[in-house]
Amino acid sequence: MKNFIATGNTLTITAEADIASGAGVLIGSIFGVATGPIANGAQGVINLTGVYDLPKTASQAWTVGAKVYWDNTAKACTTTVGSNTLIGIAVLAVGGGAGETTGRVRLNGAAV
Template sequence: MKNFVARGDAITITAGAHIASGAGVLIGSLFGIAAGTIANGAEGVINLTGVYDLPKAASQAWTVGAKVYWDATAKNCTTTATSNTLIGLAVLAVGGTAGETIGRVRLNGTAA
């Protein structure tokens, strides 16, 4: 097929700021996870799909299948939709104590 470009599970971006490897990246309506460290102004790859352990709001318990949103201000995941961007679904239940700050998320490939 002549018009095929790529699988689409990862793309190359130009960083507008330093991005640490494994960090969440929101560009417009596109959300991904940095595949490696990307220096400000440099090109790097972000993964758009897959399952990742990501920082989450400590005050929330998650159930399997719950919608997960990216809080661009706090730079973490939340189940609160208001003012946040849908990025995927929780694939592992997790409690809401102060020490439970990691949630397992299946990325949906694009933010909504």
């Protein structure tokens, strides 16, 4: 097939700020997780699909299957819609304690 480019599980981006390996990255309505550190202005790869442990809003309980959104201001996942971007679903229940700040998310791989 002459028009095939890639499977679409990853995307090469140009960083608009320093990005740590494993950090969530939102560019427009595309969300991914950095596969390695990316310096400001440099190109690097983000994964658009997969299951990741990501920072989440503290004191917010999640249930399996709950829609998960990215709060680009706080750089954390949340179940609050607001102006946040849908990135996937919770695949592990997590409590709402103040110290419970990591959630397991299956990325939806779609720009929303």
